[in-house]
Amino acid sequence: MPDFCYNWRMSSIRTRIPLIASALAAAAIAAFLIWAFSLESTAGLYEWHPPWRRNFLLIGGAGLLPALLALGGLALRSRAPGGKGLAGKSLSAASLGFSAIALALAGGLFGYIVSSTAAPRDPIPALSLIDPAAGIEGREGVVRLSLSSDPHWGREESDAEARSAILRGVASASPRRDAFIILGDNVETGTDAGPWREEAADLSLLGDVPLRSLLGNHDGVIGGQAHFLRYFFPNGVDTDSGSPFYYSMKAGPARIIVLDLLWGAESFSRAQAAWLERTLSSLPAGAQAIVLSHCFFYASGYVDEHGYGYYDHPGTIAKVAPILERHKVALVVSGHNHDMELLRHGGVTYAVVGAMGGLLDDHITYRSPASLWLAQGVHGRLDLDISEAGIVMAFKDRDGKTLREELVAKAR
Ligand SMILES: [Fe+2]
Structure with a gap:
């Protein structure tokens, strides 16, 4: 492959890396939110508890921000001579940084909830439970x-x-x-x-x-x-x-x-x-x-x-x-x-x-x-x-x- 062709290809891949990373970050945050809202009580928490609603919106924002920065960086670099504008490069670098943060956030939150709600090592106390299929027995008609x-x-x-x-x-x-x-x-x-x-x-x-x-x-x-x-x-x-x-x-x-x-x-x-x-x-x-x-x-x-x-x-x-x-x-x-x-x-x-x-x-x-x-x-x-x-x-x-x-x- 001629040199100029190889260099063009490498530079094209480097330019797209922030976009790919931001897509992964957005997907990870979206997957976390879909999973969290599939759980009991989360929809109500969002509806009835403004501080938690803000937290969920911030998490969603953390998923979108890298993509916005990556697209901004791409646009600026495409306008700069040789695709090497400083502003575009800075946005692309920021996008990569925020993508890493968003991936860590999604993984960390998921890991924390899963590990906190995992089965404990010690056996749990057994309870004397009513079996819903059998119902509740009374005595003498009451x-x-x-x-x-x-x-x-x-x-x-x-x-x-x-x-x-x-x-x-x-x-x-x-x-x-x-x-x-x-x-x-x-x-x-x-x-x-x-x-x-x-x-x-x-x-x-x-x-x-x-x-x-x-x-x-x-x-x-x-x-x-x-x-x-x-x-x-x-x-x-x-x-x-x-x-x-x-x-x-x-x-x-x-x-x-x-x-x-x-x-x-x-x-x-x-x-x-x-x-x-x-x-x-x-x-x-x-x-x-x-x-x-x-x-x-x-x-x-x-x-x-x-x-x-x-x-x-x-x-x-x-x-x-x-x-x-x-x-x-x-x-x-x-x-x-x-x-x-x-x-x-x-x-x-x-x-x-x-x-x-x-x-x-x-x-x-x-x-x-x-x-x-x-x-x-x-x-x-x-x-x-x-x-x-x-x-x-x-x-x-x-x-x-x-x-x-x-x-x-x-x-x-
Ligand atoms: Fe209560």
Whole structure:
């Protein structure tokens, strides 16, 4: 090959290297973001948490910047005599530097999340779990459930004593409770392994009362679903929906329907909506439907430091509540807000019971028109006694003292 031809070719390759590197960097960042947003809770985190939204936008910007610099460098060099302009060369060099940073960022974030949520070396404590396929057995025509939400293991401000008192209270209740269900926000940050292990150890306080837990918005952040599945679906997923995040299970004369609602309706996929319609339509006449979710529907609440209202949720009310009303769901129990509340709207009774130890909401500024009763500053649980006659609800404080009782009559 003649010299001039070889030199032209080498110079052409050198000119294109920043462009190739920036394309790789953009692809790596795009792959990371697609993966992160395929995980539970990330879409809601983006929607509801402005600092995290800014972080995601910065990560996306880090993927685009090298390509912009490379294209700018190429344009300037093509105009400079002999393709050797200093400005063009500087932009190309900067593009290479930022490409390296973007590749390291994508790889580092992916590696951190994967390693933080990987299976631990030590065996994890085994839990006495309800099998959703088998459902919950009652005795003498009554199924006795206890529920609470938002214990937030791993947060310093959480009340560990209240959490333990609630678990001991469920274990020692008479008549015996048939199941205990945690409605999410088991931990403060799902990625961290330690709090999940701490929770599993503390759950031994339940004795032989079988347990089930829902994923909450904090549990899912980011990649925390791996820990959740490890503890609460150790033998794989055997549910009627095929998902570990939404499914139904029998509970005597009622059907418990678990929904995947984390921050709001972002996680209410088309597949989940179709499954919910199918499940509610196929309930036998007279079967009471009790829906459980992490995020609430109707609730009193407050405005957070970013200006977002945590009350009467516009997403779940618009997208999910009409389905529940149409199918005459009797009762919906949720967490997310850290208090206890009883509400009624459109023929459906709603309960919020985010009082299992997380820092309590003491700054409520909005009272829902649907609210019938609200307890602030109190940790506790909700007991449901389900029979053919209906559902007897009892809100209890951490020591088991009844705060409010309500009978939900048969709705269908
Ligand atoms: Fe919470």
